[in-house]
Amino acid sequence: MTQTLAIFLDAYRDLNSRKLFWLAIGVSMLVVVIVGALGIDETGVSVLTFHFDSKFVNTLFFPRDLFYKMIFQNLGINIWLTWLAAILALISTASVVPELIANGSIDMMLSKPITRYRLFLTRWVTGLFFAGIQAAVFVTASFLVIGFRGGAWEPGLFLAIPVVIIFFSYLYCFCALMGVLTRSTVASLILTLVFWLVLFGVQKAEQFLNNGRIGSQMEVVAIEEAIEKRLEKNADADVDKLRAELTAERRSAERWSSGYWPAYALVTALPKTNETTEWLARTLVRAANFRRPANEDEGMRFFASSRVKRKDFEQAVYDDAEERKGATWAIGSSVIFEAVMLGGCVWLFRRRDF
Amino acid sequence: MVGLSTIHGVTLAIDLQDVTKTYRGGVQALRGVSLRVQSGEIFGLLGPNGAGKSTLVKIIMTVVRPTALTGTVLGRPACTQEVLSQVGYLPEHHRFPQYLTGRQVVDFFGALAKVQRTERKARTEQLLEMVGMRDWGNRRVTTYSKGMQQRIGIAAALINDPRLVVLDEPTDGVDPVGRREIRDMLLRIRAEGRTVLVNSHLLSEVEMLADRVAIINQGRTLAQGTIEELTHESHRYEIDAIDGPASIRTAAGEVIGVPSAAEPGLRTYVIPTRDPAVVQPAIDALRAAGITLTRVERARETLEDLFVRSVVDERGRAMPGAARGPGTPTAPPIIAPSSTPSTSNSSAEARP
Numbered sequence: 001m002t003q004t005l006a007i008f009l010d011a012y013r014d015l016n017s018r019k020l021f022w023l024a025i026g027v028s029m030l031v032v033v034i035v036g037a038l039g040i041d042e043t044g045v046s047v048l049t050f051h052f053d054s055k056f057v058n059t060l061f062f063p064r065d066l067f068y069k070m071i072f073q074n075l076g077i078n079i080w081l082t083w084l085a086a087i088l089a090l091i092s093t094a095s096v097v098p099e100l101i102a103n104g105s106i107d108m109m110l111s112k113p114i115t116r117y118r119l120f121l122t123r124w125v126t127g128l129f130f131a132g133i134q135a136a137v138f139v140t141a142s143f144l145v146i147g148f149r150g151g152a153w154e155p156g157l158f159l160a161i162p163v164v165i166i167f168f169s170y171l172y173c174f175c176a177l178m179g180v181l182t183r184s185t186v187a188s189l190i191l192t193l194v195f196w197l198v199l200f201g202v203q204k205a206e207q208f209l210n211n212g213r214i215g216s217q218m219e220v221v222a223i224e225e226a227i228e229k230r231l232e233k234n235a236d237a238d239v240d241k242l243r244a245e246l247t248a249e250r251r252s253a254e255r256w257s258s259g260y261w262p263a264y265a266l267v268t269a270l271p272k273t274n275e276t277t278e279w280l281a282r283t284l285v286r287a288a289n290f291r292r293p294a295n296e297d298e299g300m301r302f303f304a305s306s307r308v309k310r311k312d313f314e315q316a317v318y319d320d321a322e323e324r325k326g327a328t329w330a331i332g333s334s335v336i337f338e339a340v341m342l343g344g345c346v347w348l349f350r351r352r353d354f
Numbered sequence: 355m356v357g358l359s360t361i362h363g364v365t366l367a368i369d370l371q372d373v374t375k376t377y378r379g380g381v382q383a384l385r386g387v388s389l390r391v392q393s394g395e396i397f398g399l400l401g402p403n404g405a406g407k408s409t410l411v412k413i414i415m416t417v418v419r420p421t422a423l424t425g426t427v428l429g430r431p432a433c434t435q436e437v438l439s440q441v442g443y444l445p446e447h448h449r450f451p452q453y454l455t456g457r458q459v460v461d462f463f464g465a466l467a468k469v470q471r472t473e474r475k476a477r478t479e480q481l482l483e484m485v486g487m488r489d490w491g492n493r494r495v496t497t498y499s500k501g502m503q504q505r506i507g508i509a510a511a512l513i514n515d516p517r518l519v520v521l522d523e524p525t526d527g528v529d530p531v532g533r534r535e536i537r538d539m540l541l542r543i544r545a546e547g548r549t550v551l552v553n554s555h556l557l558s559e560v561e562m563l564a565d566r567v568a569i570i571n572q573g574r575t576l577a578q579g580t581i582e583e584l585t586h587e588s589h590r591y592e593i594d595a596i597d598g599p600a601s602i603r604t605a606a607g608e609v610i611g612v613p614s615a616a617e618p619g620l621r622t623y624v625i626p627t628r629d630p631a632v633v634q635p636a637i638d639a640l641r642a643a644g645i646t647l648t649r650v651e652r653a654r655e656t657l658e659d660l661f662v663r664s665v666v667d668e669r670g671r672a673m674p675g676a677a678r679g680p681g682t683p684t685a686p687p688i689i690a691p692s693s694t695p696s697t698s699n700s701s702a703e704a705r706p
Contacts, residue, residue: 006465010451017453104449108510111415111443112466113435353377353418 003114004122011126015092015133024088024134031080032141036149040067065152069290072142072157073281081164082277085134087193089168090175093127094189097179097345106354116350124176124342131168135161156287163280163331170271170334171196173341180348196273203274206267209260214316215303216253222307223249271334279330282322292318359426365393367518367549368414370425370432375409375418375573383409384420385573391551391566393517396544398564399553400657402665406573407553408446411522414551415443428517439468442511444504446522446553450495456506457482457491460513467514474513481509485539501532508539519543522553537563561657569664576664581657588655589628593636594620596646604636620648628652 015021039046040062044054062070099105100123109119139160147153174195178188223246230239267275284290304310359369368391375384384406391397401407412418416433423432430437450459457478464474482488485505495503504524511519524540525533533556540563543550554560560567561581568578577584598611598621606627614620625633633650640647655663 002465002468002470006462009465010454010462013453013458014451102449104445104447105451107412107415107417107445108443108448108450108463109466110417111438111441111445112463113438113468114466115435351419354412 003112003118007119007122008126008129011096011123011129014096015130018092020088020092021130024085024092024130025137027088028080028085028134028138029141031075032138032145035068035071035075035142036145038067038071039149040064065146065150065289066291068142068146068150069152069154069284069288072146073284073290076138076142077160077164077280078277081135081138081160082167082273085138086131086168086171089131089134090171090189090192093130093172094175094179094192095185096123096127097176098183098185098188101180101183101349101352101354103354110354117346120346120349121342124172124345127172127176128165128169131172132161132165135164139164152289154288156284156289159283159287160280163276166331166335167273167276170199170273170276170338173338173345174271177341177345177348180345180352199270199273202263202270203267203272206260206263207274209256209263210320211303211313211317213253213256213260214320215305215308215313216249216256218308218313218316219305220246220249220253222305226307268329268333269337271337272330275325275330276334278321279325279327282318283327359429366426367391367393368397368425368427368432368551370414370423370427372422372424373410373413373420374422375406375413376421383573384413387570387573387575388578389568389575390578391549393549394544394547395565396540396550396552396563398560398567399551399570400555400557400560400567400661401570405570407570408522410570411520411551411553414520415441415445417445439514440517442514442516442519444507444511444519444521444524446526448503448507450503450506450510452494452496455492455494456487456498456502456509459495459506460491460509463510464513469514477513477515478509481512484512484542485509486535500527501529501535504528504532504536505539508536512543516548518549518551520551520553523555524552525554525556525559533559557656557658557661567657569661571665576667577660581660584660585655585657587626588659589626590653591625591627591630591633592649592651592653593623593625593633593640593647594649595623595640596620596648598623598640598645599643602636602639605632605634609636 037048040057040059042059044052045057046052057067059067097120100109100120110116139157143154143157146157171192175188175192178191179185182188182191223242227239227242227246230236230242281290282292285292304313359366368389370387370389373384373387373389374382376382387406387410389399389410399407399410409418413420413423413433414427416435416438420433425432427433427437428440451462454462460478460481461474464478465471469477478491479488482491485508487502487505487509490498490502495506498506504527508521508524511521521540525536528536537559540550540552552560552563564581566578566580567584569576594614594617595611596619601608601610602623603609604625606625609623609625611621611623614622616622623636625636627633630652637647637650
């Protein structure tokens with residue numbers, strides 16, 4: 001325990017000495033203060049003492065608490081914690097492993113009675129400190145803003161802290177592996193950002209193919225229903241045309257499916273950064289009375305049609321995510337990937353001569 | 355001391371045999387090094403660059419994994435975690451966390467060595483006092499000179515009250531005053547009953563400090579023992595005489611006089627003995643011949659002479675077509691018998 005506490009205290013001192021750490025905490029607080037300075041009433045929004053009339057942004061459309069919750073979700077989680085703050089955290093912590101294994105530093109560490117795997121994993125966990133402290137500060141401040149300004153006290157909000165830490169750990173385990181392999185902070189940081197970009201691309205591709213698959217299947221069902229209606233009305237001429245459409249749409253659905261399942265398998269094997277964030281958004285609907293996240297993706301329009309309404313299509317995509325993309329899939333399988341990465345790190349670290 | 359290896363009744367802090375290390379790519383850093391460090395002594399590990407000294411030290415400290423090794427450190431299997439709590443280490447190019455003060459560095463490594471907080475605080479103050487850094491303890495290590503960093507490093511190496519202290523080039527980059535202070539610290543550490551293993555390039559310093567030394571080259575132990583033991587065969591008397599005869603007779607036989615390297619016109623007679631009685635007939639013979647003697651001196655190799663001779667001999671043996679005749683067997687390493695009177699009973703080190 002003495003050793004673990006010492007490593008954590010050292011990590012704190014390390015973070016404390018880095019300006020970027022305090023910058024990130026400062027920006028987090030600034031974001032929350034700005035949100036707290038916003039107000040909403042029946043006629044519009046206000047910033048401090050300045051009031052702006054609005055027909056669309058007022059408490060008639062958005063209850064007060066929902067206004068702040070939406071800001072927390074869209075700005076706080078989707079942009080700040082899972083993008084900008086995560087990048088700042090990576091920049092600040094990418095050096096942890098390369099500095100640990102630098103000549104002169106590692107000699108001193110390994111000459112102490114601490115096993116290599118424990119030393120490495122403890123040091124790695126301290127790297128998560130950054131994301132953890134940042135998320136904790138931001139979420140706590142947001143909890144207070146939503147409580148005092150929005151009038152809703154939602155302890156479920158704190159679920160965001162562990163989820164953000166887990167989200168960060170997907171990237172950080174890869175960063176650690178690159179640190180062990182390259183011994184370079186810059187190289188491990190750049191490779192991690194590239195990896196993140198690849199993950200983002202793969203997940204977006206999977207989501208696109210899934211939307212296509214669901215949209216096409218809904219189209220097939222809608223045509224089948226249309227054929228049944230025509231048959232009930234004995235409108236045979238229309239039926240032949242619809243049957244031709246049905247055949248074409250079924251082929252299209254098969255193509256979407258055949259493209260989708262390999263992408264799904266690939267995403268399942270990889271850490272799911274987007275999916276974890278989306279799982280959090282869905283979970284906050286239940287845990288903290290958030291509004292169901294609206295899908296503002298313009299691509300959704302592409303999959304809607306005269307037969308399949310966009311609203312129904314979005315509901316189907318949401319239900320599909322709820323059914324198949326729960327915590328076990330989004331987080332569990334990502335953690336397995338993370339465990340494999342960390343296992344690789346520890347294996348290399350234990351075997352290496354320094 | 356209970357638990358330590360003993361040989362000839364001498365307790366050994368480090369008792370390693372046949373240490374080999376082959377790095378990936380086939381580079382053989384160590385080819386069967388043996389090392390015996392007696393408890394409570396300062397032991398100097400010497401060797402040219404690339405000899406394998408640092409690799410050996412790193413193996414002892416578990417920083418590098420040996421390819422093969424048998425033996426013990428402080429009576430426990432070498433290269434295991436359990437022994438490390440009783441060992442202090444200062445690596446050659448150490449790098450302390452830049453955000454820490456000297457006091458925090460000592461405290462941090464104490465905690466990693468599992469020293470409890472109360473004891474750590476007291477020992478930190480005591481050690482900072484000992485290394486002369488008490489007034490500088492609250493400054494960041496980045497503001498320290500090389501000498502100050504070495505002092506903090508020595509304090510950090512001692513924080514766990516170790517029985518064995520391993521120092522890799524402790525005076526590297528330190529000015530002469532600082533080197534002397536570090537030497538004094540090492541003597542104090544030995545006086546406290548600890549064993550000190552010093553890896554150093556600075557032969558004169560090792561000669562001043564070390565009770566025993568080992569010379570390593572090309573991954574092999576070339577010599578091991580006290581400096582007195584290792585230079586035993588080099589004891590001699592040198593007689594300088596003006597216009598002496600080509601040869602003189604001593605009790606040990608005829609000795610050839612050669613022109614003095616120091617002063618033309620003088621002839622130097624080297625009589626390989628430490629017995630003054632052997633020299634007297636030569637002196638008598640020279641004086642009887644009316645020769646003026648300018649110097650009669652007892653001499654022996656310095657550590658530097660020994661080091662250079664050992665390394666050059668080894669290089670000569672390693673080089674194809676060296677001075678040895680074909681088929682000449684490789685000379686065994688110069689390993690002095692233990693200084694204790696009892697006879698050797700076991701090992702490869704028993705070779706004269």
